[in-house]
Amino acid sequence: QKEVEQNSGPLSVPEGAIASLNCTYSDRGSQSFFWYRQYSGKSPELIMSIYSNGDKEDGRFTAQLNKASQYVSLLIRDSQPSDSATYLCAGNQAGTALIFGKGTTLSVSS
Amino acid sequence: GAVVSQHPSRVICKSGTSVKIECRSLDFQATTMFWYRQFPKKSLMLMATSNEGSKATYEQGVEKDKFLINHASLTLSTLTVTSAHPEDSSFYICSAPWGAGNTIYFGEGSWLTVV
Numbered sequence: 001q002k003e004v005e006q007n008s009g010p011l012s013v014p015e016g017a018i019a020s021l022n023c024t025y026s027d028r029g030s031q032s033f034f035w036y037r038q039y040s041g042k043s044p045e046l047i048m049s050i051y052s053n054g055d056k057e058d059g060r061f062t063a064q065l066n067k068a069s070q071y072v073s074l075l076i077r078d079s080q081p082s083d084s085a086t087y088l089c090a091g092n093q094a095g096t097a098l099i100f101g102k103g104t105t106l107s108v109s110s
Numbered sequence: 111g112a113v114v115s116q117h118p119s120r121v122i123c124k125s126g127t128s129v130k131i132e133c134r135s136l137d138f139q140a141t142t143m144f145w146y147r148q149f150p151k152k153s154l155m156l157m158a159t160s161n162e163g164s165k166a167t168y169e170q171g172v173e174k175d176k177f178l179i180n181h182a183s184l185t186l187s188t189l190t191v192t193s194a195h196p197e198d199s200s201f202y203i204c205s206a207p208w209g210a211g212n213t214i215y216f217g218e219g220s221w222l223t224v225v
Contacts (some may be wrong), residue, residue, distance in 0.1 A: 032212070093118040098214055
């Protein structure tokens with residue numbers, strides 16, 4: 001059974017702080033990993049993709065991948081109230097459907 | 111901008127009727143699309159993989175006679191919920207791979223309410 005595990009939270013951080021979201025996966029064949037943000041009642045929105053070990057930065061977001069440990073993380077710097085949402089970690093092998101974690105709810109207080 | 115478009119965004123239907131949801135890839139060809147459903151406060155559950163020109167591949171436990179998927183062209187996949195019941199009320203979302211790394215993008219989702 002291919003699984004992606006996330007802490008459901010809620011994770012609460014004050015505005016301006018760093019939010020750290022973590023994810024582990026079981027399928028060693030997974031090659032691509034994604035972080036999606038989902039607001040209540042809306043469809044998931046792609047935040048970051050990462051394919052190789054190491055860090056990938058995009059604005060306030062940094063994704064980290066460690067294939068040996070089967071671990072993916074997302075750091076959000078200078079967290080804003082608008083970042084409050086559910087963050088979904090997902091992975092797949094090329095061309096296949098994404099396997100999603102259950103999501104981590106992030107709450108950023110002003 | 112959006113790369114996958116879904117319609118309708120909300121639909122209410124009576125029990126026993128059928129409802130069709132469309133998923134379109136915008137400005138690219140999608141030989142494969144994925145259909146998910148999501149219950150409130152739950153994660154996305156993969157229902158089926160839609161394959162252009164061939165039968166869809168359904169996940170275990172998903173009734174293929176109830177959730178009819180047709181992928182008749184390279185830019186359109188449809189999901190028809192047949193003989194809908196209140197327990198079919200859910201958020202249905204389609205997705206398609208596009209671009210570098212076959213990143214998967216989602217449509218806007220369709221809220222189905224069966225009364």
